[in-house]
Amino acid sequence: MTMQQTINPAANARATAEPAKRARIADDKDMLRAARDLTKDIAEAKASIYWTDMLLSAGLGYAALALAILTDSVPLAIAAGLASALLLYRALLFIHELSHIHRNALPGFRKAWNLLVGIPMLTPSFMYEGVHTLHHKRTQYGTIEDPEYLPLALMKPWSLPLFVLIALLAPPALVLRFGILVPLGAVFPPIRKLVWERVSALSINPDFRRRPPEGELKPRVFWQETLGMIWAWCLIGSIFAFGWKPILVALAVFSFTAVLNQLRTLVAHLWENDGEAMTVTAQYLDSVNVPPPGRIAEIWAPVGLRYHALHHLMPSMPYHSLPEAHRRLAAHLGAGSTFDGANHKGMFTLVARIARSTMRVSRDQSIK
Structure with missing residues (x-):
């Protein structure tokens, strides 16, 4: 797919650089x-925060x-289904923390989370x-080797609703994966290889x-x-x-959770990179913080994910410390800084x- 790289500049030049230039943004050493x-x-x-939050949510x-x-x-x-979806969504997103915390930081937490939630x-x-x-590797973010990146802002307008709605199929697809494909893969190695390569990662890049x-x-x-196979059979x-x-009720609840997570993913980045390797600062500005005073972001981006850009600056920072880290950096660096550009x-x-960007790209392609 040919993707044009045109977005409108806005007030903060660093935060809204054209995609062709974004990858070449120099690192802000002060930040x-x-x-x-x-x-x-x-x-x-x-540990007390992690365990309490996860156990109560689940x-x-x-x-x-x-x-x-x-x-x-x-x-x-x-009402109960909606509450369940939001609470289990929060519990599920601890998977993000598990991918970053040191293996010895929270003894037993990974195993407990898998048994109770995963x-x-x-x-x-x-x-x-x-x-x-x-996704956090300096040379892979935003490139074809990034499993969690698609240049959505540079794609066709219809790609956005498709990206979100396809998440409705995730729960039945997972039942199929664990209940049918895993045991088949144990018997037929080619199926096992295909399942592992294509449907064993929470990725959005179809080429991964x-x-x-x-x-x-x-x-x-x-x-x-x-255990997943046994549970799928159950x-x-x-x-x-x-x-x-x-x-059916459970699948409906989990489908709502999957769609909510896909919406969060849709706005976790600006998706304006065309595949070129980016500096850390460029990666930060292509990512998104939704800090207070708004409170609703804590519902659709819980467990620290409302500070997603900040997380890209400090991937190992525990989620409960991100609000304080954001306050300190905002106070130190000030309004109009590079740091402010990701808020x-x-x-x-x-x-x-993102939708406006896709429409501009589509219009420019039709003119050409």
């Missing part, structure tokens, strides 16, 4: 130095899901571990091919896939034991910006 020096004392993950989410399944009241079922939602941690870190697992990830993949078997209602008002303004 990088401040990010390192001003946050050293808040860089440690606090526990309340499953309770709300049970209520949505068991109640005969349609309004109550809808396996039940058929999204175990191996689907992100060893994948998401490629996952390499075979190595080291300590290899045994984790085995037990997580085995879900399929529940239809015969309890009828269609429980699994945006909210989801709707970001979607509108």
Whole structure:
């Protein structure tokens, strides 16, 4: 696909550089130095926060899901299903933290999360571990080798709704992957290779091919896939034991969660890079912070993901420290700085910006 690189410049030149120039933005050494020096004392993950947040989110989410399944009241079922989707969405997004925290930082947390959230939602941690870190590599972000990058702002307008709506298929696709394709792959190696390369990573780049697992990830993949397969069989078997209602309600809740996450992904970056390697500052400005005073971002981008650009500056910073890190850097660097250039008002303004870019690209291509 040929992609034109045209967006309108706005007030902050650094934040709205044309995509052709964005990759060549020089690093802002003052910002990088401040990010390192001003946050050293808040860089440690606090186990009490992680465990409490994850357990409450998962526990309340499953309770709300049970209520949505068991109640005969349609309004109550809808309300409980919505609450379940939001709570389980928050619990699920701890997978992002698992891909960054040191393996010894939170003893037992990875295993507990997989047993309580990852396996039940058929999204175990191996689907992100060893994948998401490629998105943070200095020479791979925004390139064809980045599993989590698509130049959406430079694509056709219809690509945006398709990108979001395809997430509706994620829950049944995961049941198919674990319940059918995993056991088939154990018998037929070519199927196993295809499944691993193409549908074993939470990636959005259709050209990404996952390499075979190595080291300590290899045994984790085995037990997580085995448990995922057993759970998928239980879900399929529940239809015969309890009828269609429980699994259909659960799939509806998880589909809503998947769409919400896809919307968050849509506005996590500006998606204006055309494949060229970028500096750290350019990567920061192509990423998005949605800081306070708005509060709704904490719902659609929980567990620190409302500070996604800041996260790209400090990938190992625990999620609970990102608000304080943002306050310190904003106060130190000031309004109008490079740091300020990645701050945006909210989801709707970001979607509108990306949509306008796709329409400009489409119009320019039709003229040519």
